[in-house]
């Protein structure tokens with residue numbers, strides 16, 4: 001029965017909520033599910049893998065998400081922020097390695113005013129690359145100003161579509177406001193990335209199915225699935241962190257339902273499984289986001305424990321990841337790797 005559902009999803013790219021739940025709960029079909037997602041990836045996207053260099057430029061955050069090590073209440077993390085010219089220098093080096101996209105990610109840090117960001121963005125755009133921001137919730141006017149400065153893409157995970165769970169885990173934040181941000185980003189013409197955390201305490205399979213349907217409904221361009229990894233220095237330290245397989249299943253189902261979207265093999269997946277990114281690339285993913293931050297900042301951007309590459313350099317990671325991608329018979333793209341929309345499914 002569930003095998004038939006995989007076949008149906010591979011052919012029609014459509015499943016309803018009950019069907020998604022059946023597939024999420026059946027552990028016996030995982031390999032078939034991953035193989036089907038890999039075939040759909042190959043058919044619609046091909047063998048190219050796009051690299052996005054990520055600069056984790058500030059770990060200062062005014063929010064207090066219960067799952068995240070950067071939450072404002074965590075006094076154990078040593079805080080830092082990079083100055084605008086330091087960010088631009090890292091981006092220049094990334095272009096030297098061959099990156100065609102730079103992603104700027106941070107906590108919600110108010111030091112980076114629109115004016116400062118405009119300066120950084122315009123300098124990055126002069127390098128001829130695609131620029132992605134992931135700075136959290138901002139007003140329509142702020143998103144508009146970044147777009148006008150040249151930003152191409154924005155990443156903002158919905159985290160979970162379960163409103164009550166979201167509001168319990170993100171104190172002071174509203175689910176409506178999160179959705180308002182995603183709508184504004186779409187209206188402004190960004191390529192929009194969203195995604196969720198898989199394995200949050202009290203998260204049900206039904207709500208994971210809702211998440212997948214939400215991504216499809218909003219026609220997101222990129223979907224990042226993160227296995228939740230408990231952090232010792234947060235209120236969720238006691239929760240289970242064995243979320244790799246479920247995150248991979250959610251990812252594979254996203255590929256089946258949204259054949260042409262960009263899907264990263266996430267750093268959190270590799271943190272839980274030493275070959276996690278390659279497994280993800282063979283189960284539906286087509287993007288990798290290597291860290292291009294330098295020095296101790298890699299360690300200090302401590303969302304969760306065991307983060308990979310904290311003692312490595314951007315040059316080492318670039319060579320490491322390109323070697324791994326080639327070793328599984330895939331190629332590293334030399335284009336910017338925007339989503340190429342096929343027919344609407």
Ligand code: SAM
Nearest residue numbers: 067068106107134135136157226228229303304
């Ligand atoms: N502050 C911005 C935001 O929240 O959108 C961007 C940076 S935030 C650190 C990036 C992502 O990290 C979040 O969307 C969340 O899904 C993920 N994250 C935070 N804590 C995590 C944890 N313990 N395990 C796995 N992923 C986590």
Ligand code: SF4
Nearest residue numbers: 061063065068071107
């Ligand atoms: Fe801040 Fe983002 Fe972490 Fe929430 S997930 S505490 S907004 S860095």
Ligand code: FES
Nearest residue numbers: 309312317320321
């Ligand atoms: Fe950083 Fe492999 S990608 S060491």
